[in-house]
Amino acid sequence: MADKQERLAKWRAQLEKALERFPERKKSFTTSSGIELKTVYTDLDLPPAVDDFPLPGEFPYTRGVQRNMYRGRLWTMRQYAGFATAEESNERYKYLLSQGQTGLSVAFDLPTQIGLDSDHPLADGEVGKVGVAIDSLADMEVLFKDIPLDKVSTSMTINAPAMVLLAMYLVVAEKQGVDWASLKGTIQNDILKEYVARGTYIFPPEPSLKIITDIFAFCAENVPNWNTISISGYHIREAGATAVQEIAYTLANAICYVESAIKAGLNVDDFAPRLSFFFNAHSNFFEEIAKFRAARKLWAEIMRHRFGAQNPKSMLLRFHTQTGGSTLTAQQPDNNIVRVALQALSAVLGGTQSLHTNSRDEALALPSEESVRIALRTQQIIAHETGVADVVDPLGGSYYVESLTAEIEKRVKEELAKIDAMGGAVAAINSGYIQRQIQDSAYQFQMAVETKEQIIVGVNQFTVEEETQPDLLRVDPSVQAAQIRRLQELKSRRDSAKVRQALDAVAAAAREGANLFPPVLDAVRSYATLGEICGVLREVYGEYQAKDLI
Amino acid sequence: MVPIRVLVAKPGLDGHDRGAKVVARALRDAGMEVIYTGLRQSPEQIVRAAIQEDVDMVGLSCLSGAHNSLFPKVVQLLKEAGAEDIQVFGGGVIPESDIPGLLEAGVRAVFTPGTPLEEIVNFVRESVKKGDA
Amino acid sequence: MDTEALVQLARCPLDNPNVHVIGVTGPPGGGKSTLCGQLVQNLAREHKVAALLVDPSSPYSGGAILGDRIRMSALSANPNVYIRSLSNRGNTGGVNSTVVSIIRAVMNCGFEYIIVETVGAGQSEVKIASIADTTLVVAVPNLGDDIQAFKSGIMEIADIFVINKADLPGADVLFAALRESAVRHKDGWLTPVCQTVAVEGRGIDSLLDHIRAHGDWLRRQGRLTEKRKQAAKFEILELSSYYLQSHLDQVPADVLAANLANKDFNMLQRLLDAYREIVNSLSEVN
Numbered sequence: 001m002a003d004k005q006e007r008l009a010k011w012r013a014q015l016e017k018a019l020e021r022f023p024e025r026k027k028s029f030t031t032s033s034g035i036e037l038k039t040v041y042t043d044l045d046l047p048p049a050v051d052d053f054p055l056p057g058e059f060p061y062t063r064g065v066q067r068n069m070y071r072g073r074l075w076t077m078r079q080y081a082g083f084a085t086a087e088e089s090n091e092r093y094k095y096l097l098s099q100g101q102t103g104l105s106v107a108f109d110l111p112t113q114i115g116l117d118s119d120h121p122l123a124d125g126e127v128g129k130v131g132v133a134i135d136s137l138a139d140m141e142v143l144f145k146d147i148p149l150d151k152v153s154t155s156m157t158i159n160a161p162a163m164v165l166l167a168m169y170l171v172v173a174e175k176q177g178v179d180w181a182s183l184k185g186t187i188q189n190d191i192l193k194e195y196v197a198r199g200t201y202i203f204p205p206e207p208s209l210k211i212i213t214d215i216f217a218f219c220a221e222n223v224p225n226w227n228t229i230s231i232s233g234y235h236i237r238e239a240g241a242t243a244v245q246e247i248a249y250t251l252a253n254a255i256c257y258v259e260s261a262i263k264a265g266l267n268v269d270d271f272a273p274r275l276s277f278f279f280n281a282h283s284n285f286f287e288e289i290a291k292f293r294a295a296r297k298l299w300a301e302i303m304r305h306r307f308g309a310q311n312p313k314s315m316l317l318r319f320h321t322q323t324g325g326s327t328l329t330a331q332q333p334d335n336n337i338v339r340v341a342l343q344a345l346s347a348v349l350g351g352t353q354s355l356h357t358n359s360r361d362e363a364l365a366l367p368s369e370e371s372v373r374i375a376l377r378t379q380q381i382i383a384h385e386t387g388v389a390d391v392v393d394p395l396g397g398s399y400y401v402e403s404l405t406a407e408i409e410k411r412v413k414e415e416l417a418k419i420d421a422m423g424g425a426v427a428a429i430n431s432g433y434i435q436r437q438i439q440d441s442a443y444q445f446q447m448a449v450e451t452k453e454q455i456i457v458g459v460n461q462f463t464v465e466e467e468t469q470p471d472l473l474r475v476d477p478s479v480q481a482a483q484i485r486r487l488q489e490l491k492s493r494r495d496s497a498k499v500r501q502a503l504d505a506v507a508a509a510a511r512e513g514a515n516l517f518p519p520v521l522d523a524v525r526s527y528a529t530l531g532e533i534c535g536v537l538r539e540v541y542g543e544y545q546a547k548d549l550i
Numbered sequence: 551m552v553p554i555r556v557l558v559a560k561p562g563l564d565g566h567d568r569g570a571k572v573v574a575r576a577l578r579d580a581g582m583e584v585i586y587t588g589l590r591q592s593p594e595q596i597v598r599a600a601i602q603e604d605v606d607m608v609g610l611s612c613l614s615g616a617h618n619s620l621f622p623k624v625v626q627l628l629k630e631a632g633a634e635d636i637q638v639f640g641g642g643v644i645p646e647s648d649i650p651g652l653l654e655a656g657v658r659a660v661f662t663p664g665t666p667l668e669e670i671v672n673f674v675r676e677s678v679k680k681g682d683a
Numbered sequence: 684m685d686t687e688a689l690v691q692l693a694r695c696p697l698d699n700p701n702v703h704v705i706g707v708t709g710p711p712g713g714g715k716s717t718l719c720g721q722l723v724q725n726l727a728r729e730h731k732v733a734a735l736l737v738d739p740s741s742p743y744s745g746g747a748i749l750g751d752r753i754r755m756s757a758l759s760a761n762p763n764v765y766i767r768s769l770s771n772r773g774n775t776g777g778v779n780s781t782v783v784s785i786i787r788a789v790m791n792c793g794f795e796y797i798i799v800e801t802v803g804a805g806q807s808e809v810k811i812a813s814i815a816d817t818t819l820v821v822a823v824p825n826l827g828d829d830i831q832a833f834k835s836g837i838m839e840i841a842d843i844f845v846i847n848k849a850d851l852p853g854a855d856v857l858f859a860a861l862r863e864s865a866v867r868h869k870d871g872w873l874t875p876v877c878q879t880v881a882v883e884g885r886g887i888d889s890l891l892d893h894i895r896a897h898g899d900w901l902r903r904q905g906r907l908t909e910k911r912k913q914a915a916k917f918e919i920l921e922l923s924s925y926y927l928q929s930h931l932d933q934v935p936a937d938v939l940a941a942n943l944a945n946k947d948f949n950m951l952q953r954l955l956d957a958y959r960e961i962v963n964s965l966s967e968v969n
Contacts, residue, residue, distance in 0.1 A: 110562070110563035110564065110565075110614055111563060113563075114563055116563075121592065122562070122563060122590065122592060123563070124616075124619060125562060125616035125618070125619030125620050126562055126563050126564075126614055126615075126616045129614050129615035129616055130614050130615060194565070198565050198566070199564070199565015199566065199567065199589050199590075200563075200565050238566075238568070239566075239567075239568045240568050240572075326568075329663065329664055330662050330663045330664055331664055363643065363662075363663045363664075364643070364645050364646075439568075439571050439572075439575075442568050442571070442572055443571075443572055443575055446572050446576075446667060449666075450666055450667055450668065456664070459664040460664075460666070477618075477619075546588055546589060
């Protein structure tokens, strides 16, 4: 060991001499999280954790949640999709399934995500724009027409009104004659990140947490194969957070959810196996790989030591990854295909369970069919042509990656300790701490771009005179009018007395603190609209008022 | 020298405020007074705030694709309120082909992803100077 | 500074007895903004209310992010409400120098209540007391320096103490301490200690009762006029010193050089002589 130190010292001295004549490209090389990087890493940099002879599929799962990972089954290729009408989305889903996609992902429009019907004044101009408009069970039935729910796995990106949308999905399955126990899928259902990074909240934190634990309890009994929450770091990263902050705030939120469920009387091993996560695959290649590995180790230890989980399944950090949308440029959009490929590769080398690759036209509008196909092919090429899926955790043992994994773990722990001292995620959100940290990182990054410390190809360097943009997807503005008409027709043909009764039952359950799922199911069956159900809950719980400190 | 006052607003339901906040900070660092409205503002609310705060410019940020209906609405309502001296500019996820339509509707400039902050700051300064003339 | 505009505004009367000017101050983290939002919301049900919200400017750029309006977002559609965000433009003391001019303008537009929320940066933000009819000092339990606060100026200016976030532990300790120090203060007006939980809207009605009671007391005792005179004096002092400062900043270099080197040239003497003349000429009102 001393011999190695000596050799390293000599090597460094030689390098320093050379640097006097040939300075490096930057004064220091850092990752997004500000971790300073050495010129080269050696076995002297391997952290103690490596001495424990970690293996994939074994606690603390740094190297992977399963023993043989992609050798057994590739990650799920799940492309986020959905827009305008339920019919068009239904067509797109059938197309993707025929092209080899293995799971469906539903994107909802903003009014739906915020629990508003398409005829609400604030919905004006937003209907069908970023996803499909779902106002009632009727729309959900069209969305999944001829799609056998027992044969697909569906991920729904829905948060504040997740209970209602899941209830609609369950009723569609019911009508198809499919047993709820055979349903597979996920609802994002992660309200805490909405307050700091995504903005589609409805109610304040406390009642929102109650709704979430109601879902945990109901599904543990009735929909056992459903992932009831996708605790997300993706959006936190997109909002400007660093890699360390992405993991720290996600885990802080996760800790809060687990605490809430335990407080509500659930046994940790009953719901924890169904918790899943959602991360970002950003630009710094090795930092991302190290980040995923560190996250697995951190979560396993939190579940075992902090929450006393016994079931190994409770300790697994299973996650979906999406390549970072904010890294894509409007300039020279084809470059984005390359960015996405590299980010996707880092996610695979990081051991993700499922992956969404962005389309090249992401910075311009919703993706065209061709762009979506290229994004899917990117994953298929990685899976079948590169060989990276043939060995588990191929970067395990790399001096650099192991050192970076340990460093990220250390910094995340420090940040988590700070949040614990504040009283947890909700307290940190209420005081604005998390929001400020994220905004500061976002501003710092922007400054780095402005000063060209951070190069963005095609934007602040290697620019060209931009040509006309490729064919973009346009959402037909008549979609809003058509959806509003459908709503009116629905309201005229349904049994309004039944609807009223069902809505009153939801309100009563909310006031009494009973589990909301059963009355929500009944309301959904009666064709009460999303806006009506959420409206009743808004009256009982109130609306969250953002404080928004800059 | 009276500082320039700018209202930075998020019309509609889009919850992505990273860009709006970064622009707000940049304007502040350039010596301007910035009022940030927060999320979920209707065009009516934005115009009311702009008039009460007597701002020189309004900056709108939208990433949900609803800009074609929301931005012109703000311009129109300012006009109806007799406040067309308040200039409107916008940014977000906006296809190039939508920009001429927005400019025609009275939006003074549209800043798409990748625009350097300096450009936006200079635009605001120049516009206010011209407006005073 | 647009002196023309300020001179015009100075023509608006400041003595309207049917308007109640309420100042809100207190250390940061006290939930002042939320509290002000609740006060405005309550009052706006039946009255026209103006809210002037002051935020600090950046010492580097002079710019500011004025972020208090956001907390009153829901009120911005209410026709009874006018909200104006202000930067303190580098002034210490919690408010900007033109705030009284703004109050003059607003006072004569039919508003019955004017709420001024100050920058709560520290213990010296006490100028609001020279401007408002009723000054609220908002404290929260366990901010760490409760005892220190009593010794500083900020507690002395309170017409009403408000303990916000009164559901937090330590609220009763703070209540008792404030009660004690309050009794020794104003004679004739017993400074009440109110408790609120602003985020939940609790305690607001009771606080408003005390605010109105203070307003009635001021009028009955004839002290309202005193308050407004104080505000007018504040206005003159602030604006004149600001004006003077901006002019002095333009003193040519050779004058400054003379002031340093020449014992027969005393700039300070010249200024004082000039002021004496001006003040003497003001002593007659025609």
